[in-house]
């Protein structure tokens with residue numbers, strides 16, 4: 629598995645430090661608002677779990693699973709809800725926790741869904757951002773790291789469902805997905 633990684637971009641220590649910084653900032657900004665924190669499965673599951681442990685305010689947690697079709701290393705923009713929330717977002721301050729924003733299509737779809745359900749506010753925290761590949765005009769409110777235009781895996785992010793358990797984020801060797 630490690631031999632499939634071309635380069636480690638951020639190791640466990642660097643990721644933890646950034647997540648803590650984001651969690652402290654979010655705790656300040658969401659103080660007294662009891663946010664509904666939404667983990668976008670599956671990619672955000674490790675970030676989400678580390679993030680909420682650094683948050684010191686009352687909050688609630690829910691999960692949503694979406695899938696976008698098309699080539700396996702690209703989003704097609706056709707987003708499907710695989711698992712919906714259990715909680716109503718009506719009148720709630722919602723915090724979407726995402727692993728990575730690439731084209732932005734998945735997120736713009738999600739924001740639209742939550743706004744149509746009458747969330748009071750929709751805020752986005754993403755651990756990673758690849759702004760070079762954006763096809764819709766969209767920016768996260770909180771971003772951990774800006775990444776180059778490379779396909780990355782680890783810390784929750786997969787290729788073909790593998791590599792999610794790597795404790796770091798790294799660039800996958802192109803020959804792995806070009807096979």
Ligand code: 5GP
Nearest residue numbers: 671703729730731732733734779780785786
């Ligand atoms: P978007 O809709 O913004 O193009 O892509 C969103 C989703 O595609 C992300 O939440 C993530 O699941 C997946 N994705 C985008 N870029 C990468 C990447 O570099 N590595 C991995 N593993 N998944 C990615």
Ligand code: MG
Nearest residue numbers: 668671727728
């Ligand atoms: Mg995602």
Ligand code: MG
Nearest residue numbers: 671785786787
């Ligand atoms: Mg994936």
